[in-house]
Amino acid sequence: MTYVKNWNRKAQKESMIEKWEQYTGKNCPAYCSNANCDNKLDDDNKCGAHVYKCNKDGKQISGTIYIVPLCKECNNTYNEDAMRIGNDNLLAPLNKL
Numbered sequence: 281m282t283y284v285k286n287w288n289r290k291a292q293k294e295s296m297i298e299k300w301e302q303y304t305g306k307n308c309p310a311y312c313s314n315a316n317c318d319n320k321l322d323d324d325n326k327c328g329a330h331v332y333k334c335n336k337d338g339k340q341i342s343g344t345i346y347i348v349p350l351c352k353e354c355n356n357t358y359n360e361d362a363m364r365i366g367n368d369n370l371l372a373p374l375n376k377l
C-alpha cells in the first residue's frame with residue numbers, strides 16, 4: 281500500500297492518461313485510484329495526475345514523480361491530502377513515459 285500527494289506543476293496540454301496507458305499496456309481504470317474515493321473516471325473526469333510517494337502523514341519519501349489515474353477532484357491543486365493507492369501497479373514513473 282502506498283500513499284501519494286499531488287505534485288504541483290504547471291498545467292499540461294498533453295494527455296498523461298494516454299502515456300500512462302501506453303506504459304502500463306492497460307486501459308485507464310473505471311474508478312479513481314485513490315482508495316478513499318468512489319468517483320468514476322469518465323472521459324471528462326479523468327486525469328493522469330503527477331504525484332510523489334509520501335508516508336501516511338504526508339511527508340515525502342521519494343523524489344520520483346509518478347503518473348496515476350485520478351479524478352479531477354483528487355487531482356485538484358488544492359488537494360494536499362495524502363491519498364492511499366491500493367495497488368502499486370497504478371503508479372507509472374514519469375521518467376519512463
Ligand SMILES: [Zn+2]
Binds near residue numbers: 318319
Ligand atoms: Zn478521486
